[in-house]
Amino acid sequence: MMVLGIETSCDETACALYSGARGLVGDRVLTQAIHAEYGGVVPELASRDHVRHLLPMVDALLRETGVSRTELGGIAYTAGPGLLGALLVGSAFGAGLAFALGVPAVEVHHMEGHVLAPMLDNASIKPPFVALLVSGGHTMLVAVPEIGRYEVLGESLDDAVGEVFD
Known part of the structure; x- marks a missing residue:
């Protein structure tokens, strides 16, 4: 199954395609540079940047990998912990896209994702x-x-x- 993953928990907008048969198919990450001038992450600016970049990033990823939306079997998105506004952008986008495509939406705990990520490309773990x-x-x-x-x-x-x- 091809799954689109979405990450918007803080100041990075990221998306990835993962296939159970092929592994990581592709990914895109955007680090929001604007926060440096403020000495830390400004939650409202982070949320707005996610809104601005998430759809174009997903579209670019699908184009680059040659995967169509109809091939997606599920959408996974970060549900927390993180900045509330930033999380809402990713969850609304992920749940909305899943609904539109008629595929499951899966909430992912951010820290659980970190714990389990090494297992994606190393079956011995x-x-x-x-x-x-x-x-x-x-x-x-x-x-x-x-x-x-x-x-x-x-x-x-x-x-x-x-x-x-x-």
């Missing part, structure tokens, strides 16, 4: 395992006894390591 998440506002050590079950073993008490890069 299987639970149980321990994951170290260092992403934006999150730094945590997570036990994964099975997919869908997670236990936070520890996390930062104040600032997250990922904030250094943001």
